[in-house]
Amino acid sequence: xxxxxxxxxxxxxxxxxxxxxxxxxxxxxxxxxxxxxxxxxxxxxxxxxxxxxxxxxxxxxxxxxxxxxxxxxxxxxxxxxxxxxxxxxxxxxxxxxxxxxxxxxxxxxxxxxxxxxxxxxxxxxxxxxxxxxxxxxxxxxxxxxxxxxxxxxxxxxxxxxxxx
Numbered sequence: 168x169x170x171x172x173x174x175x176x177x178x179x180x181x182x183x184x185x186x187x188x189x190x191x192x193x194x195x196x197x198x199x200x201x202x203x204x205x206x207x208x209x210x211x212x213x214x215x216x217x218x219x220x221x222x223x224x225x226x227x228x229x230x231x232x233x234x235x236x237x238x239x240x241x242x243x244x245x246x247x248x249x250x251x252x253x254x255x256x257x258x259x260x261x262x263x264x265x266x267x268x269x270x271x272x273x274x275x276x277x278x279x280x281x282x283x284x285x286x287x288x289x290x291x292x293x294x295x296x297x298x299x300x301x302x303x304x305x306x307x308x309x310x311x312x313x314x315x316x317x318x319x320x321x322x323x324x325x326x327x328x329x330x331x
Contacts, residue, residue, distance in 0.1 A: 178216040178226065179205035180260045180280055193217075203284055204260050217281060218323045225279065225321050232278035232321070233263065235287070241267035248297055255293050259285070 174183035182201045190287055191202040200206040200268055218224035225232070244252065249267050256265055256272075261280025266273040272288060294301040 175199050177201045177205050179208050200231065202260060206279060207285070208260075208282065210260065211282070212231060212322050214323045219325060222323045224323045230279070233275060234278050234283075235273065235275045237271060237273045240270045240272070242301075248301075251296065252293055253287055254287070259289060275314075 170260070172186050176185045177184050177200050178198055180201055182238060184199050184201045186197070186199045189206045191198055191206060191210070198209065200209065203239060209288060214224055216224050216226045218227055244267070249269070252272065253267050256262055258272060259281055261277040262274065266276035276286065
């Protein structure tokens, strides 16, 4: 960071970051992010974080949207695999709690900071590291709920998301 540049707040996770980190322009405003994960989260639904004139966004109001998902694995994880999965998932922004057993991954996260897709992508990345067909053996058992519809319904807009 240049000495003349003060840190700015990542609108997703609220960490102080270099104003040149993962920077994007949106509606003639510049935003910097601590990670690609936060940048992707913002780009998917920017008005969850910045609102519109006169209407605060959920993030600006300090809201969290806590989700819990449980995934049952068709094959058991070794202690070393549990450690690898745990470390990788805990490194993600928005992960609030994580419980991993030999055949279950239960994760609690803030939907305003992490999505189910980002978590799944991380699990695929971990599966590639583990090798042995681990990724293919994963059996998703997450609850049948459309996260993105819930996210879109919370985004601050000038018109409602529902139709009458």
